[in-house]
Amino acid sequence: MEPEVLLRQVSRLPEDLTAVVPAIAERLAGMIPAGEGADYASVILTGDGDSYHAGLATALAFESIAGSTCDAISALEMLEYAAERVERAGPGRTLVIAASASGATERVVQVLERAKRLGARTLAVTVTPGSPVTQVADDHVAIPLPGSEPSPGMRTYQVSVTTMLLAAIRLAEARGRLDAGAADRLRGELVASADVIADTVERLDAPCRDIAHEIGSAPVVVIVGSGPSRGSATFGAAKLVEAAGCFAVGQDAEEWCHVERFAAPVDMPILVYAPTGRAQWCATAMGVKASSLGRRVVAVTPPGNTELVRAGWRHLPMPGTMREEFSPLVYSVVGGLLAAHLAKARGWIPFQGGATGRSRPVRAASPTTTM
Secondary structure, X not given: OOOHHHHHHHHOHHHHHHHHHHHHHHHHHHHOOOOOOOOOOEEEEEEOOHHHHXXXXXXXXXXXXXXXXXXXXXXXXXXXXXXXXXXXXXXXXXXXXXXXXXXXXXHHHHHHHHHHHOOOEEEEEEOOOOOHHHHHOOEXXXXXXXXXXOOOOOHHHHHHHHHHHHHHHHHHHHHOOXXXXXXXXXXXXXXXXXXXXXXXXXXXXHHHHHHHHHOOOOOOEEEEOOOHHHHHHHHHHHHHHHHHOOOEEEEOHHHHHHOHHHOOOOOOEEEEEOOOOOOHXXXXXXXXXXXXXXXXXXXEEOOOOHHHHHHOOEEEEOOOOOOHHHOHHHHHHHHHHHHHHHHHHHOOEOOOEOOOOOOOOOOOOOOOOOO
């Protein structure tokens, strides 16, 4: 598996989005008919890895568009610690949306089984028709992706995010919070995002390649974002780990100010995701602070955010007009591009290691080193 596979994944995102939105929307319309959902006390988004990151990235859409209390909870946390919420709420009061690209993630299957037993309405999201999650859940959205190949997930992540966003729109429509025209306009915005993604890929490919070469030897990379961008940050960090073998962390902007700002090295690369939205002010202040401490801040933000752009070591210009709820569709591109180019710069094989296919050896500490 070569790093270019990730670039191919990224290049197919626009055409995928254009194709899947109508198919997913039609499927959801049949699963959430008009009038349904008013009794849901809450929505829980769950999964492992990319699927969990998709939940973090889309929880705001259920809050702001559908008017639902929504939490993104990892699959194990949901299984062993949060399932009682479903039981306390009572039958039919919780909608659990569980994602798994393969459709066979063991913990996700177990979550669906338990949530059903406790009275939740369950919806599985996958790209694998006929997989175990489709057999267990009350309903499912299974969207196969033609031309798929083994790779750190980009196209599959986009399907998960898109399905969750469309589910939020459909739930709002079914509840009467949106009329048909308003819901269609939001779905139209999602389709139009394909052009924004294509333009972003074209503009950022070379800058991401240059940044990757400059940070190729960095021992750690941090990606910071809040709200939906917290999901984009954790997803981007996951791609750096999977594709380039780089230890990377996704963190909330405010939490970084409390903890990671004390971490070495001083010139640590930090990508600050600051889309137009509620917490842009906090991400901007955090980025300015990080820059003053000597960190190599990459400002991933619209050009109009001049304060962060001026403070940044590098700037990746992002679209400024997209609503914050939909921004993860575009900000996820940054993680994919940077991961692919960083893998090439480091001579890394995705999921495997160095050029030999093995992880590079860790140099043992000398006898005089204090551990």
